[in-house]
Amino acid sequence: MKIGEKIKNLRIKNSLTQEELANRCELTKGFISQIERDLTSPSIATLVDILEGLGTDLKDFFNETTEEKIVFSKEDAFEKVHEEQGNTINWIIPNAQKNAMEPILVELQPGGRTKEVAPHEGEEFGHVLSGTVLLHIGLNTHKVRKGESFYYKPGVGHYLSNPGKTSATVIWVSTPPIF
CATH class of the missing domain: 1.10.260.40 (lambda repressor-like DNA-binding domains)
Incomplete structure (x- = not known):
């Protein structure tokens, strides 16, 4: 040492x-x-x-600490399909709940949506990789297209929906972890 x-x-x-x-x-x-x-x-x-x-x-x-894992592969991810809501959530960083922020990959089928997230402290960021989504924050709705991002403080209930005819994929990051 x-x-x-x-x-x-x-x-x-x-x-x-x-x-x-x-x-x-x-x-x-x-x-x-x-x-x-x-x-x-x-x-x-x-x-x-x-x-x-x-x-x-x-x-x-x-006290020797173990090396912290930095790079994660598809095999590290955990996937949960919500057929009734038309979405698939991929936790792309395992055990991210212990970190300051939690990134997920959300796939929304046409007409699909995520569950509504209750208001909480912190911040949220998202980037649309494909398709178009609607970001619902309280009574406001924002259209977010492929290549566009969103960033907000989640002081009211919020969720994503896909009004389009094709699937949409979004990287969504929350701090603190809430997913």
């Missing part, structure tokens, strides 16, 4: 300069620089002080 590199990454993540971190730990900027470049190793007591200045502790610092 490269302790210096890990300290540097934590310092940057906390938006601290070497000098600010050094001041928090009553060390010199030069010493922090040497530690970050793995030119010297801090004593355990000094490492504890540095980690306190970075808002962590020895246990969390040395």
Whole structure:
């Protein structure tokens, strides 16, 4: 494990300069620089002080985390068909409910619609990949065509419908996750 590199990454993540971190730990900027470049190793007591200045502790610092998955394939997706509503929802990022935002791929058959989503905090974004949809937000309706996007704060009930004669596909992202 490269302790210096890990300290540097934590310092940057906390938006601290070497000098600010050094001041928090009553060390010199030069010493922090040497530690970050793995030119010297801090004593355990000094490492504890540095980690306190970075808002962590020895246990969390040395706890190896698993690599977070970044790229997802079609096999990772979960699909749910709602025949009665004429839609298919694809959760394209597995377990997205634990994230800050949740993207889905919605396929609407002609005359199909999504269920109405209750008002909630956050924001929603969508991009129409094919077809045309109607975005219903409260009493307002907005026509969104292929290549167009929508973005709104969902303070009222909302849903998508497909008034066309061909299917429509939309990438729809919600924060916080609601789907």
